[in-house]
Amino acid sequence: MSPVLPKKSMTEEDIKLQYITPAVTSKWSIGKITMETQITDGKINLKGNFVFREKPKRADYLLYLSANNPIAVIEAKDNNHSISHGLQQAMEYAKMLDLPFAFSSNGDGFAEHDFLTGKEREFGLNEFPTEAELIARYKKESGLTNAQEIAIDQPYYTSQNTYPPRYYQRIAINRTIDAIARGQQRLLLVMATGTGKTYTAFQIVYRLLKSGMKRKVLYLADRNILVDQSILQDFAPLEKTIHKINVAKDDPSTITSHEVYFSLYQQLVGDDDKEHFSELFQPDFFDLIIVDECHRGSAKEESRWRRILEYFQSATQIGMTATPKETKYISNLHYFGEPVYTYSLKEGIEDGFLAPFKVINVMTDIGDGWRPRKGQRDIYGNEIPDRIYTNSDYDYNIIIEDRIQQVAAEITRYLKSTDRMAKTIVFCATEDAAERMRVALVNLNADMVKQNPDYVVRITGSDEYGKKKLSYFISVSAQYPVIATTSKLLSTGADCKMTKLIVLDEMIGSMTEFKQIIGRGTRLREQDGKTHFVVMDFRNVTRLFADPEWDGPIEMDPGFGTGGTKPATPPDGAGDPPGGDPPPQSPKPIVDRNGCKVEIIHKTVSVYDANGKLLRQESVVDYTKENIRGEYASLDNFIRQWSAQEKKEQIRDLLRERGIDLELLKADQGMVDVDDFDFICHVAFDKKPLTRKERANNVKKRDFFSKYSGVAREVLEALLDKYMNTGIYEIEKTEILKLDPFLKLGKPAKIAGYFGGKQGYLKAVQELEQAIYMDEVI
Structure with missing residues (x-):
């Protein structure tokens, strides 16, 4: 029976149903075909206060070599397009999904792009390659070995509680296993924080163990919390074969009965420099070692995991990191080689798997510099050394009490205007600065602290009370602590899924540390109300976005406001890997409010855009709206105050104090011919503006x-x-x-x-x- 509609009148769905699907299913078993397969979740967009997802990317057809391995994508178009019209889109999906073949069709025939040969061809609707033909071509053209075939055939771990790998995790797993099957001994996987590095590692380990390619696995990390999180969460399906190494208790004669071993590398090489790993294991005991967060560690710590890896040199060794390069020390690229796969923060935001973020850059009137008066003394009566102090000095070399107060007040203002219970990490210069910040925040949020004394907690390496609260802070279900002040402890590793505000009040000289700090907020928890996060920067360290190592260039907003600070030079040691505060001056001068009164003079609000733009003016409009409404509450109230104000300029100046430059905003919105009155009514209260x-x-x-x-x-x-x-x-x-x-x-x-x-x-x-x-x- 002929179709009821002419081919040219059919929709794309009609063409698929009537022509493409029958052509493909006649050559392929239905079990190896999926349709309308969702690839991404759809990028989350921040338009002012309005948060929405773009449509996810979907593949019309995917054809599979095995459950783990899609081999081809088909893009369908209606019959008003040519056969090859959808081929470039199919190729884009194929590159994204790491597939060797891309096809397109309009119902008349197929166009093919073969990535293994670089050739393209067109053929008839009934000439689509059979399953056996395409697989044979793939094996021949890619030079697949028997070992690689065995690795390909081993399925992922699946259960009701385990989600199937996302497309990028599948690529990371497959490329790693394929490289190991080809005999590669050192591998590097680069995956942005929040994209599931540990889950990916688990699937790699599971498939290698089940296929018999590996028997004994060592998983190395540098923090107990990372080991415990991994064992309890992603590696839970292997719990019966897992052992957490305890150097003091483990017996060399019985420790060999497990499959997967977890350890801190600080344990295997003690502080006494004793190589405990050689007491417990023979050099050839492990055949796979995974180093989690392999970017981290001082020179001493790095030498520890290097010694472990050199002792077990016969084992395949995988480094996993979110930040693939170091600056001062030997890079992990030097040891592990170029990454077998990289999935960046930029890609994660673009795909909608990671939370986008706003940046509020806050400038104080002493950010560019403060110089004590001649002979000025600190609170102890000691003369303050006469020089110009900048953001690089505050809390490191001199303590300005009112600056700490103003930073705490700005954090509090923001939380009051948004969500008082938003999980917040405040990164401070030193542990002492983290305590001063905690006290300031407690006093400014006494109403919340009265409800629960753990509303604000200092969580640092030396604070035993705070360290006990870390698990509660990172818990999704535990409400308290809400605000954590820290120095280095929370900069990496701790899985703070609900962090909505990250405050930078320390100098950061290392791109590695900066990206790790940003990673504290990138995890999405839509079901729990977290769609994005905010970075509040008091030291102008978000300039590090301009680093070419970042995942995209930035577009600064030229001339926004007049009080911006120049990029400050980090103090000595600030560019080193995390692990300690820079050596302080002794004693640090402490200047009270009488000695130095501090004001916030300027703020810019911005959005990190995965297309490479850091500052988007629309977010400043959002910030403007929030501030105007906070000041005037309603349109009627604003009009009343505007009318009563003898000097209208005072309203403009009030907004400028809050970092809102109406002239720049109007220029950006193409509204320079509009009165400030109309512009404010338009931005804050959605009133149609009149021109002057x-x-x-x-x-x-x-x-x-x-x-x-x-x-x-x-x-x-x-x-x-x-x-x-x-x-x-x-x-x-x-x-x-x-x-x-x-x-x-x-x-x-x-x-x-x-x-x-x-x-x-x-x-x-x-x-x-x-x-x-x-x-x-x-």
Whole structure:
């Protein structure tokens, strides 16, 4: 029976049903075909306060070599397109999914791109390659060995509680196993924080063990919490074969009965430099070693895991990291080689698997520099060394008490305006600074601390109480602690899924550490209300986004505001890998509020965009709206205050103090011909704006000038023209009478005389303003 519709009138879905699907299923078993397969989750977009997901990417058809391995993608189009019209889209998906073959069809035939040979061809609808043909071509063209085939055939671990690998995890697993099957001994996997490195490692280990390619596995990490998280969560299906190494208790004669061993490398090489690993294991005992977070560690710590790896040199060794390069020490690239696969933060945000983020850059009036008065003394009575102190010094070499207070106040303001229970990490310069910040935040949030004393907790290496609270802080279900102040402890590794605010109040000189800190917030928890996070930067360290090693360039917002700080130079040691505070001056001067009063002078709000833009003006509009509504609450209230304000400029200045530059905002929005009054009403209260010209014309239509005559009328008409060209603030100033066109009418006193004196002139200007805003005045 022929179709009821002509081919050209059919939708893409009709073409698939009537032509493409029958052509493919006649050559392939249905069990090896999936349709409308979702590849990504769809990027989360931040448009002001509105958060929404874009459509996820879906493949029309995927054909599979085995459960682990898609081999080809087919992109369908309706019959109004050519056969090859969808081929480039199919190729894009094939590259993304690491597939050797891409096909497209419009129902008349197929176009093919073979990535293994680089060739393309077209063929008839009934000539689609059979399953056996395409698999044979793949094996021949890729030079697949028997060992690789065995590795391919071993399925992933699946259960009701284990999600199937995402596309990038599948690629990471497959490429790693394939490289091992080909005999590669050292491998590096680079995956952004929050993209499931440990889950990926588990699937690699599971498949290698089940296929018999590996028998004994050592998983190395540098923190107990990372080991415990891995054993309890991702590696739980292997719990019966797992052993956590305990050097003090383990017996060399019985320890050999397990399959997967977890250890801290600090345990295997003790602080006494004793090589405990050689006491417990023979050099050839392990045939697979995974080093988690292999970017980390000081020179001493790095030498520890290097010694372990060199002892077990016959084992295949996999390094896993979110940040593949170091600066001062030998890079992990040098040891492990180029990554077999990289999945970046940028890709994770673009695909919708990671949370996007806003950046609020906060500048204080001492960020560029503060110099003590001659002979000025600190609170102990000691003279403060006379030099210029900058962001690189505060809390490291000198303590400015009011600066800490202002930072804490800004954090509190933000949380009060958004969510007081948003999990927050405040990264401070030192452990001492983290304690000072904790105290300041406690006092500014006493109402919340009264409800639960753990609302703010310091969690640092030396704080035993805080360390006990770490598991509660990173828990999704535990409400408290809400705010954690820290120095280095939370910068890497700890899986803080619900972190919504990251505050940077320390100098960061290492790109590695910076990306790890950002990684504390990138995990998505939509079901728990976390769709994005915010970075609040008090030290101008987000300039590190400009580093070429970052996942995309940035586009700075030129000239936003006037109080921006210059990039500061990190203190000595700030560029080193995490592991300790820079050596302090002894003793550090402490300056109280009487010695140095600090103000926040400027803020920019921005959005990190996976396309490579860091600052987007729309987020500043959002910030503006939030601030205006916080100040005036309602449109009626704002109009009332605007009307009552003798000098309208004071409202503009109030907003500027909060980092909002209306002129720059208007320029960006293409609204330079709009009055500040209209712009504020538009941005904050969604009111349709009038241009200054429209307002001036309305005044003329109402015949406002009829009650004035002669020079007085001429002056007011000139003032209205000035308003139309430059805005309301200029006509409020009596100095305007010293400029053209008023100058030719006489001196200011003479002009005021036409209105019966200065008070009469000011009253006339006020009436003109009322006429300008007549429609709005309440």
